[in-house]
Amino acid sequence: MGRHTLFALLLVIGLVRAVGSGADLRWLVPLVLVTATWYVVGTAWRATFVTAGAGPWWLLGLTLLWGGLVVVSPDFVWVAFALWLLSVHLMAFPLAVVYSVLVLAVVIGVQVDLGTHPAGAILGPSIGCLVALAASRGEQLLAQEAVERQQLVDRLVATQEEMVVLHDDLTRTQRESGALAERTRLSRDIHDTLAQGFSSILLLARAGAQRDDPAQLHTLLRQIEETAGENLEESRRVVNALTPAALEGSGLSAALSRLVASMSGETGIVAEFTADGPEVHLATAQEVALLRVAQSALANVRQHSGANRVMVTLTTAPDQVRLDVADDGAGFDAAGWESAVPLPAARGGYGLRSMRERLRDLGGDLVVESAPGDGTVLGAHLPLTVAGAAQESGRRA
Template identity: 50%
Template sequence: MTRTAVMLRRLVLLQHLLLAVLVVVGLARGLAAGAPAGPLVTGTGALVLWYAVGAWRAGLRAGTEWPPETVARPSGAARRPAGPAGRWLGAGGWWLLGLVALWLLTVAVSPELVWVAFSLWLLAGHLLPTVPAVALSAAVLAVVVGRAGHADGWTTAAVVGPAIGAVFALALSRGLHQVVQDSLERQRLVTSLVAAQEETETLQAQLVEAQRAAGAQGERTRLSRDIHDTLAQGFSSILLLARAGGATGDPAARLRLLGQIETSAADHLEEARRVVGALAPAPLESGLTDALRRLAAELQEQTGVRGEVRVEGDVAALPVPVEVALLRTAQSALANVRRHSGAGAVTVTLTEAGDSVRLDVVDDGVGFDLAAVRGRPLDAAGGGYGLRASRERLVELGGGLEVESAPGRGTAVSAHLPRSTSGAVR
């Protein structure tokens, strides 16, 4: 149970106890003073019964919450349009007027019951707006002063005492009303904050799950690119060398091709281990320029295509993600030269261009029709995946890839990247 609920329960019990004590004392004193027993007991019983029924309907039972707006309206009752009196009083106000009317009957029988007015003043502060509460309290005070003065004689104490009691009770009830309102508002805010926190935790869990899925997808994309640019190209090279060895009858040439196959297999086995470990490619251990020269030399040794590497500007201090992306692009472009171009020569140019770096791979092969290839589905088996993967990798790092070709006029692949990038190695 919340602290607010505990406080409200205690206020309810105190209100019930106070009225019970005042009624019992007044009834006892009235009987002792010789008031008619029948009318007094009947009036007092009706007063207690009306209070109990109204308290039950308004939710004043012990153990229930007691917001003033609920007290002013029976529990579960819908708010209905009302005239001026209805807007001022509400259901709880009308119940209080009935309670006051029954109290007047008992006071008419015996003046000893005038002090039940203290409970009426407390209820007025709880159940009515300020102006009606003050008006009703003043009317009750007038009855108390008049009846007490008529019974015991008019004295200063008979007027000042009840007046002080009325002011104190009304001020106390209004203060408690505000405290209850503030407590309930804080409770509503706490409930809203808890609900918002739970919703935030749910959203955070969903975000973490989405990030995990995105990370897994990114890792699959990285592996597919690296497998294509390393293992697939290596297998392609080994396959071409094996076919060349099978087609030649020269034992010396076969031994030379077998040596090339062994070297290529060993290199790509090491590269496969680095791909699995998500490390930088082995050829980059001595720099991008040396890696490009080795690729061109391997292409010339294995296929006879003359390879030339040109370097223009300062490209010695490139970030690792930039070097990896450009190396993968060169590997993919040279693999296409090996398999499709029928070229006699290829030129690889690495150029510094202010805040960016450019890689151009140009061959003098048969070329192809760009318009025909652009609308064709790309896949790793049918070709074209390497250029698409290279373009995606470059775009992720803030760069791009352009391809120029025409039948009989060779092919030019041009990649560009900013020199500084925060992208991850892929």
């Protein structure tokens, strides 16, 4: 707005002085009107001109009209100051400097022709040109900085909005992941504890239905009661994600020994447990995983294998702990099981995969060796983490 006011003011001053100095009005008035109209049209359509790259051509036309006014009356020479201001906004800065120097040459030539002292004729217009260029360039840089600052603010706002969306997505994903992990934990624990307990109760009840001896029935009922009580306690611990009751107050070896002895007493299968290597204090998660694997494996032996003998071995090596469960039962096609899709739980397909997933979550794995009529060997192994074992040992101490 300041540039427009300055141009209009300089044009009016030049007109008044030209009229006062006796300039030819036949040329003066039309040129002033055309120049004013050209400026107004160019200002109104400046955005279009700049976008189309026509800004320098519009300025060139304005400069020619200014030259005509200077020819009619030298009093219009100082309109050049407004031209210098416009040049920086309509041209690339190097080109604007060249243009300004040419206009400055015209102004100096007019001043010299009017008889102005050479020093004043050169220094005055030169200083005016430098001031106009500096002011216009500074305004341009400030405008660019304001635009860049606004763009930066817009990007920051957009980034913040994206971060809010990402945070919401992350929160939702974590919530879904937590829910999935909890469902997986409950699924595994229910299969390895409650389902196996119910299976034991069912087998004991069926055995009782085939016996008439009151003493034997009484013994079976007591076993059913004990098994039901243990499963009730396990159900509470599964819900609360606590350590299995079998591990409380004793290590993994003792828990496995009791588990094997219990199976032998309930089913009549010859079951033996052997601990090979020094006893180490495992992390609770590792002990729970190996105990669950043993429970699930022995339940499979009881329900599916028809075995007469089962051996459970816990081996401790320098870098890992291994649990092997071997039976002389009917066996199955282990190679086919490895490549098959998951089987329904009722057919026993879930347990082995649940064991493997539980072990892999802790950095271990499950190896299954079996063939029809050749028994089955399950080998579960977990790495011995020194830090985890030391921490668990300190916690128990």
